[in-house]
Amino acid sequence: MREETATPAPLHRVAVLVLDDVLPLDLGIPAQVFIAVPGDPYRLTLCGRTSRPVTTAAGFAVTVAAGLEAVREADTVIVPGYAPHRRELPRAVLAALAEAHARGRRLVSICTGAFALAEAGVLDGLRATTHWKYAAELAARHPKVSVDPRVLYVDEGQVLTSAGVAAGIDLCLHLVRRDLGARTANEVARSLVSAPHRDGGQAQYIGRPLAPEEPGATLAATRAWALERLHEPLTVPRLAAHAHMAPRTFARRFVTETGATPLRWLLAARLDRARELLETTGLAVDHIADRCGLGSPSNLRLHFRRALGTTPTAYRATFAGTAPGGFSRTSRPSPGPGG
Secondary structure (H helix, E strand, O other): OOOOOOOOOOOEEEEEEOOOOEOHHHHHHHHHHHHOOOOOOEEEEEEOOOOOEEEEOOOOEEEOOEOOHHHHHOOEEEEOOEOOOOOOOOHHHHHHHHHHHHOOOEEEEOOOHHHHHHHOOOOOOOEEOOOHHHHHHHHHHOOOOEEOOOOOEEEOOOEEEEOOOOHHHHHHHHHHHHHHOHHHHHHHHHHOOOOOOOOOOHHHHOOOOOOOOOOOOOOHHHHHHHHOOOOOOOOHHHHHHHOOOOHHHHHHHHHHHHOOOHHHHHHHHHHHHHHHHHHHOOOOHHHHHHHOOOOOHHHHHHHHHHHHOOOHHHHHHHHOOOOOOOOOOOOOOOOOOOO
16 A cells, blocks of 8 residues: 655745846845745746856856746746846846736846836836835836835735845745745744844935934834834824934834834734734734734734735634644634634
């Protein structure tokens, strides 16, 4: 009698499209993040217009194992930044990106890779970002794209874009979080000695004079303080008092540093806390809602549906069994009706 063997976990096929004069760090980021994921759920392929060595912007070459057929076979296509970003790209490359988008594949850019996605037409009608130095140019060249220069990355569902260089780490960790849950993304971040969520957007890096009344100190300490108290009522006046600022000054400074209002930032932090609790504990949904500061199960479900397109119970069913160190499905308490 033949022994039954366990079916291996399905691989997520990722094609990194390497264009001529690719930026080396942009290229290395997705490779480093995805190979650090426990269980090797990602199969990474470097591809180009053809299978050949590709010269980087730093002058050395990288080996590209596949041509554009890898784009057609991939579940996710990542375009790292390249220089100069103003140049005309081969029609075959743009056609491959447009075709992947039409077939529902996930398209991702790092830094100036957004220019390739825009040239292929896949950013039309969407919000996107790129390195803040080139955001105005991207907006001018592609008026159908809503360019946000303040954020580290933008997730439009099928299409995701990141800001300059290191923001690619934030975006790739976000992809892991989407695919495998917050717990796994946090484990990968720790292995990379990276923050699971960086404080602030790229607005904090844009050179601009500060108004005389705005202190030079960052609000990172207040954000860290808030993360320890997500279960408590946190208002703008309370946050401002911790930062020793007037509420209006605090709110303005917060947006400058993070690209988000204090309340929008708090909601994102609370949802991330709820996701990790759903993955790693058997707490009922009403207890999780209370611990992350969203108050009631109905409020938690409302924000889950708006932000993630699912319910807490469905999220738990998907990710609790895959998160490293997650609790056993068979011993998990019921999350309660309608969770």
